[in-house]
Amino acid sequence: MQDRERRPDQQTAASVVANHLADLILGELAPGSTLPSEAELAARYDVSRLTIREAVKRLEGRGLLVIARGRKAVVREPDGAAFADFLTSVIRYDPKGLFDLVAVRLSLEVQSAHLAAKHATRASLAAIEGELQGMRDSLAQSDGGLSLELETSFHAHDVGFHEAVALASGNRVLGYLFEAMSQPLREAFFISQRGHAQRGHTPGDTVDAHQRILDCIRTGDSRAAAEAMRLHLKNTERDIRTALSQLALRPAPRE
Amino acid sequence: MQDRERRPDQQTAASVVANHLADLILGELAPGSTLPSEAELAARYDVSRLTIREAVKRLEGRGLLVIARGRKAVVREPDGAAFADFLTSVIRYDPKGLFDLVAVRLSLEVQSAHLAAKHATRASLAAIEGELQGMRDSLAQSDGGLSLELETSFHAHDVGFHEAVALASGNRVLGYLFEAMSQPLREAFFISQRGHAQRGHTPGDTVDAHQRILDCIRTGDSRAAAEAMRLHLKNTERDIRTALSQLALRPAPRE
DNA sequence: TCCCCACAAGGTGTCAGATACCTTTGCCTC
DNA sequence: GAGGCAAAGGTATCTGACACCTTGTGGGGA
Numbered sequence: 224m225q226d227r228e229r230r231p232d233q234q235t236a237a238s239v240v241a242n243h244l245a246d247l248i249l250g251e252l253a254p255g256s257t258l259p260s261e262a263e264l265a266a267r268y269d270v271s272r273l274t275i276r277e278a279v280k281r282l283e284g285r286g287l288l289v290i291a292r293g294r295k296a297v298v299r300e301p302d303g304a305a306f307a308d309f310l311t312s313v314i315r316y317d318p319k320g321l322f323d324l325v326a327v328r329l330s331l332e333v334q335s336a337h338l339a340a341k342h343a344t345r346a347s348l349a350a351i352e353g354e355l356q357g358m359r360d361s362l363a364q365s366d367g368g369l370s371l372e373l374e375t376s377f378h379a380h381d382v383g384f385h386e387a388v389a390l391a392s393g394n395r396v397l398g399y400l401f402e403a404m405s406q407p408l409r410e411a412f413f414i415s416q417r418g419h420a421q422r423g424h425t426p427g428d429t430v431d432a433h434q435r436i437l438d439c440i441r442t443g444d445s446r447a448a449a450e451a452m453r454l455h456l457k458n459t460e461r462d463i464r465t466a467l468s469q470l471a472l473r474p475a476p477r478e
Numbered sequence: 479m480q481d482r483e484r485r486p487d488q489q490t491a492a493s494v495v496a497n498h499l500a501d502l503i504l505g506e507l508a509p510g511s512t513l514p515s516e517a518e519l520a521a522r523y524d525v526s527r528l529t530i531r532e533a534v535k536r537l538e539g540r541g542l543l544v545i546a547r548g549r550k551a552v553v554r555e556p557d558g559a560a561f562a563d564f565l566t567s568v569i570r571y572d573p574k575g576l577f578d579l580v581a582v583r584l585s586l587e588v589q590s591a592h593l594a595a596k597h598a599t600r601a602s603l604a605a606i607e608g609e610l611q612g613m614r615d616s617l618a619q620s621d622g623g624l625s626l627e628l629e630t631s632f633h634a635h636d637v638g639f640h641e642a643v644a645l646a647s648g649n650r651v652l653g654y655l656f657e658a659m660s661q662p663l664r665e666a667f668f669i670s671q672r673g674h675a676q677r678g679h680t681p682g683d684t685v686d687a688h689q690r691i692l693d694c695i696r697t698g699d700s701r702a703a704a705e706a707m708r709l710h711l712k713n714t715e716r717d718i719r720t721a722l723s724q725l726a727l728r729p730a731p732r733e
Numbered sequence: 734t735c736c737c738c739a740c741a742a743g744g745t746g747t748c749a750g751a752t753a754c755c756t757t758t759g760c761c762t763c
Numbered sequence: 764g765a766g767g768c769a770a771a772g773g774t775a776t777c778t779g780a781c782a783c784c785t786t787g788t789g790g791g792g793a
Binding site (some may be wrong): 490491509526527528529532546547548549636 | 769774776777778783784785786
């Protein structure tokens with residue numbers, strides 16, 4: 224039968240190099256430091272430069288390295304980009320996935336606000352405040368109606384506010400997850416602004432909701448901060464449902 | 479000196495191909511389907527086979543493809559593997575990352591229990607019940623002390639219980655995230671059993687805690703289910719801290 | 734007839750050598 | 764001393780070739 228003995232050499236040379244380099248990067252090399260040149264690595268591992276290239280490309284795909292032409296590979300600060308593909312694929316394969324993702328994000332952001340109220344530093348509070356001010360500025364520049372440009376700016380500061388809260392939590396995993404979820408949810412949250420208006424609310428209401436969250440974080444009231452965030456995101460979720468049902472003219476269950 | 483095609487941006491040919499293929503995979507190609515061979519792709523994009531290889535390697539690093547020797551590249555079923563890989567690196571990069579991850583998992587599991595109480599079906603309840611029974615069986619087979627084998631079995635059913643709850647929530651993103659986080663946390667939760675004993679508790683206590691969670695889910699009391707899960711995981715977190723501090727004090731060789 | 738083995742076809746893995754182009758750096762001129 | 768230019772070092776890509784793996788197929792033996 225097939226009692227052919229299996230060599231443990233199943234791994235390809237490129238895999239071996241990639242794994243070894245990954246261990247090196249995760250273990251010893253600090254973010255920002257550079258790898259040796261391809262030629263030198265090829266000599267060190269006694270493989271061709273092509274094999275080194277493939278290993279390095281794989282690590283680039285994993286988000287461990289940044290590669291630019293004419294420069295050596297640089298070890299990358301870990302970020303949430305690695306999850307973004309995964310979450311995007313979940314959404315695309317399942318329409319309901321969008322709301323699953325929104326629900327998960329709600330849960331994580333509530334915890335972010337909770338932890339931020341406990342661990343926020345002066346610097347992280349200033350960062351949150353800055354984004355809130357950015358939202359106000361975008362609003363102040365508009366005379367009555369929001370132009371698309373200002374709407375985009377307003378939205379960017381909105382997302383920035385939430386990201387600043389996630390960072391203020393002091394929990395790095397929360398920050399990574401937030402970043403990863405932002406990408407696939409970007410469109411959804413953008414159209415939530417339309418739904419917000421369709422439900423009879425103004426951008427000023429959104430600013431107020433953020434202000435309340437910031438106040439709670441500043442005073443260190445973690446329970447209130449979590450609740451304020453939960454309320455705000457529940458409203459956002461309703462905005463998304465409203466905007467989507469308007470767009471698709473789909474009979475959506477009212478809440 | 480005939481420069482081929484002037485790309486105004488810095489994008490390399492391999493990047494263009496990789497991005498295009500990524501869009502294709504995330505948008506149209508179903509998991510399990512195969513990509514054309516390298517030679518065919520090279521002809522289609524009018525680049526060399528080497529460039530195709532580098533693009534494909536990058537996608538493999540991103541977890542979008544599975545590549546084996548002698549076979550065409552296969553589109554990968556979305557799972558938490560790439561995600562798990564990244565989380566593992568976070569833990570290794572930062573010791574505090576372990577507890578960040580535990581905290582995030584707590585938040586997600588509390589929501590899982592909350593949603594499971596609302597959406598559990600008869601089948602998913604049976605799955606949860608089955609894992610709980612498995613924990614009891616592992617315990618019943620032990621006379622007094624748990625052997626390493628039974629300890630492993632007990633732990634496997636413990637993890638299975640939590641996974642069953644995540645699946646019962648009906649939120650696919652929660653299920654994927656749970657799967658992704660389980661891998662890097664496996665060791666931590668395993669040693670939590672040691673800490674559990676060191677803090678004067680018995681495996682029976684663990685079974686009881688799970689039973690309470692299941693009861694709440696079965697009766698549809700989402701608030702109580704969330705609270706029961708939160709209490710249980712807070713205890714587990716304490717177990718991990720206890721076990722880790724014991725290990726640090728008296729490092730014992732693993733069998 | 735059925736099973737097993739050998740072989741061919743198609744695929745990926747890896748090597749070597751070469752050219753184009755980008756980045757950095759240091760020298761040289763003004 | 765400042766600005767420009769050229770060389771060095773690095774990556775991006777191509778061509779061509781060979782090794783090895785996987786799968787399917789057909790022939791030979793039980």
